[in-house]
Amino acid sequence: MATFGTMSKTRKKKSQHRDELEQRRSDALQVRDLKRWIRSTDYATTLEDIKDRTHEGTGLWFLQRPEYQRLKTMDFVQSHVMPTVSDANRWLQQVLFLKAKPGFGKTCLSLTIIEDLAETVLPSGDAPTVAYFHFDQQKKSRTNSSDEALRAIAEQLIHSHRRSRISLDALALIETDSGSGQYRSSRRDIRLAIDILLRQHPTFLVFDGIDECSEPARFLEELRSICIEHDCRTVLLGRPSVEVPYQWTLYDGASPTLALDATLTRDDIASVLRLEIGKMVSEGFFGYQIRTTDSLLMLTGNDVFVKLSLRAEGLFLWARLLINFLRMPELTFDRRLNLLKDPVYLEGLDRLYSRILRAIFDKGEEAYQISQKVINCIAFSAIPLNVDAFEVMLAVNPGQLTSAHSHLSNYPSCIAVITGSLVEFRKGSNTMSFIHVTFHDFMLSRCADRRSNVQPLRSLPFESLPPDASPDELGLLGPDRNRDLSNARIPWANVPIRDFGSNPVSARVAARKRRRYAASPSPPETKARRHLDFVFMSPEDINIQLAEICISHLVFDIPAEPLSDIRVNDASDIMQVEAASNTLLTTPEQARDLTEPALNRASLDTQRPFLRYAALCWSHHLINAHPKPSEHDGGLRFGNMSPLWVTLLSQFLLNRLAVTTWVEAAYTYGLVPKLSSLTAVVEHLAAAQPPRPIIGTTSTNSSLEERERNWVYLGLCQLAAALWDLAAVHSRALTANPTLIWQKDIMSATDDKFWPNWELPSPEIRIASGRGPVDTGASWRPQRGLTSSSMGF
Known part of the structure; x- marks a missing residue:
């Protein structure tokens, strides 16, 4: 009897345990x-x-x-007790x-x-x-x-x-x-x-x-x-x-x-400086004769950390920037010691930012160009970029195929070295970010200054000045001591032109760059020129640079073919979206999240990490690069020759397969592509540069650049119209199945002369679970050739 009671209690405990686990x-x-x-x-x-x-x-x-x-x-x-009048x-x-x-x-x-x-x-x-x-x-x-x-x-x-x-x-x-x-x-x-x-x-x-x-x-x-x-x-x-x-x-x-106020953090700043500079001493940043903190204090004074904390004015950021600046390999042992003894020229965040940027500029043209590209991409990118996509963006050289040799070595740790730790890799968010939001504000203010005209700098005698002289010693701040040199011009005529190889498009890009640099003023090489501050580009120029990177990536780096296996349009895709929308109050994007698409976007991001940004943002940057006429005197004009983005865009529009791949990518990432705003911008730019008349005749001299601009405008008009029809008829279907852009169904209600007419495999296509991808052994091919004439050019 006792045994039966024990077994009953055991079963009851197990039942209770199961109930607890289920709860x-x-x-x-x-x-x-x-x-x-x-x-x-x-x-x-x-x-x-x-x-x-x-x-x-x-x-x-x-x-x-x-x-x-x-x-x-x-x-x-x-909390549920309502306050009385006295406690209001x-x-x-x-x-x-x-x-x-x-x-x-x-x-x-x-x-x-x-x-x-x-x-x-x-x-x-x-x-x-x-x-x-x-x-x-x-x-x-x-x-x-x-x-x-x-x-x-x-x-x-x-x-x-x-x-x-x-x-x-x-x-x-x-x-x-x-x-x-x-x-x-x-x-x-x-x-x-x-x-x-x-x-x-x-x-x-x-x-x-x-x-x-x-x-x-x-x-x-x-x-x-x-x-x-x-x-x-x-x-x-x-x-x-x-x-x-x-x-x-x-x-x-x-x-x-x-x-x-500043007095509250002085002790903390002094202890942080003592700790970090002590690490630098042990790592040999002050020479092999100074290997302990005590030996450093004998040369700089026992109260050096207290003096530095007073210079910091209560800002931890200043102390952090100072440590980063002292760690730059370009500084000599003596220069580091002198900065610790008398950091008078490093007071204030703006001065310290300018000093670090000047040190970056002094590293050489290659480090300067990379740093400028990194800063521009972080400040003006339209959507977040993870560290993998950022690496590809830096590797893209517009007009060329991006190869493995184009990527930076020792990435991402090399970014902090190249940029003087102004840019850092944040492991938690897996992104590149500025060291502080104040540098973002500093950079934007200097970019805005680029819109104004810059007066040429006067030549100054630098023979008697130290190579790391301060802005005041160089006489570059002027009498008001507030002027900076972020607007100074770089001798672009001396920038080396890379070898673009035998690619005809790359050759045209190289020729255009040579003409542009040849037309730029070439100031004399003086010591003053070598000590100019880091130069920021204008916001318009940065947006153009990012647009060129995106378009070049779509043209040269992304194969002009389907991004995934083509799958047949299944009515259940639309029915599931409609069911989700009817069941819950959802937006189309939220309904799409409920019905997982066949293409695994995470897998696509792994294979082509920069595709998402390039597909979604190239037109955004082109539009932002050209202000409205009322805001900027007609916007940015083409000038005597077509910009690089016009050449890249013309190659993109001429390749209908690349355009179709872009449309598939846009729908894959949840964007219904439309280019009406960009078409209006290009139309205004083309109208702002009329053809040049031939002397003695009534005809015009249509140069290659002018014809290229007209091609781009006409191609954008055709593409915008085709995208509009595509969205009006097939947006829901393409949202559920982006691969439909490669199939015959698209041609039934849109321009049959624009989208490639793909011939589906003749055998029955196996669909996994009714929604799976097409058998990878299936072949696909266009029914007719793709030429520039089929685009209307």
Whole structure:
């Protein structure tokens, strides 16, 4: 009898254990569905990147500030209790807004705050929830809107309370019954989810980079509403330029704003400089005679790190840039010592940026060109580029086939060496990024200056000056000491022309470049010329450069053939899209995500990492490169000869197979291609350069360049019309199956003289699971030849 009772208890425990496992599995699936419904951007990789560049032990001084201690230790009240009139301004006690100059180290300070709050224990013995978001203008994958920040907060709260059955049940009601019913949660859904979770759990919120938010006023108003309704504690960090709404200030002038000055970080900066310069000493950056920090202090003075921290003016970024500058291999041992003794010419971020850029320029033409291309691509790229796509972009030389020898060696670590650490590889996000947003602002200001006319520099006697003289010593800053040389012209006539080989298109590109350089002014080679600062291109020129890279990649590097195995149009593709759209309130893109396409985009990105960017952005850059007539006196004109992008675009349009491959790629990545805006730009440019009349006759002299421009305009008009018809009739089908662009079905309702008419294999085509790819053994070929006459040229 006892044995039977023991067996019964064992079976009961096993049954309970199975029920617990099933409940945990069900909760995990529900949490996964909720996160998918929230659709937050990647916020965790930003925190990982911050951890990689934060020195341990810095920022601890803030944790002892009385304002922070009061916010941290103040008791939480019941959130559902409505505040009385006397407590109407209680929410101001729940907020702490930290303001400091750019480069102060606010982002790293936010990490210290987040980690400290995560270790906090409330008087009740419970651990509070900590949610955070970092606004970052350098992340092009983000909109940096208030909606994006709230989505990140909602997802973190859901993850933190994933084992709370009450919270999950309440959130499930919002998703299915009381919410908007959309495939992706609306702003109202997000707010309801946050309200539920803040009402049930004590929470700390941390937001960094308020000045980089796309709509700071709206975000602060939304945050004020949340703090009024719930007893959550909030820490904000931003620049002094952020305007605090008047609702954030009491009648007596009290405000939750706390200004952080330079004196607060001096000790941390001094310790970081001692640590980093100590590493440089042990690595031999100051010579083999100086191998210890003590021996360095004997030459520079025992208080050298304190003096440097005073020069930093409280900016961690200045200290970081100084270390990067001292590590540049171009500096001699003596020069490094002199900079430590007297860094007077390195005061301020702009001066230090200019000094690093000048050192890059002094490396030589090749390093200068690569650095300029890297900076341009990061600053003006339209969509995010991962590290693999960025490598291909740097390897592309417009007008040539990109080979393995065109890629940089020791990539991506070589980028930091070439750019003086102004550009760094962030492992968390797998992207290349500027060292700080202030360099992005610095670069854009210099690019804007390129629009103005530049006066030629005067020749100066440099024989008696040291080779690394300061801008003041060179006399280049002028009497006001504020003028910079970022607009100085480079002797382009001396730039070597690469050998383009026997390719006829490349030969024409080379000839055009030679004529362009020959027509450029060639200033005398003086020592002044060799000490000019790094020259930034204008925004228009940078967009043209990026457009040429994209078009050249499509013409020379992408085979003019289907990107994947052709599969027959299946009616179930459209039916599934329609079913998804009818079941949920979705956009076409969201419905397409529900019906996974046959082509694996991740696999395509691995094989051709730069194809996505080139296919989606080449026309975007061409349009941005040519301002509207009312804004720039008719826009950029062709001049006496066609630009390089015209030659590349003409080759692209003449190859209908390449055009078809581009259309397939565009639909694969979710873009319905249309070129009406670009056609209008090219039409205006062609009209701005009328044909030259022949003397003594009424006819015109139509040069090769002029005919080429007309070809491009006519080709764009034909392609734009064909794309318009294609989108009107087949956009849904191509969204579900991009390979249809290569099949006969496309010809039934569009221009049968434009798209290649592909002959499908005569045997029956096996379709895996009704939607799989065509048998790889199937062959495909065009029914008729492709010539320039078939394009109307």
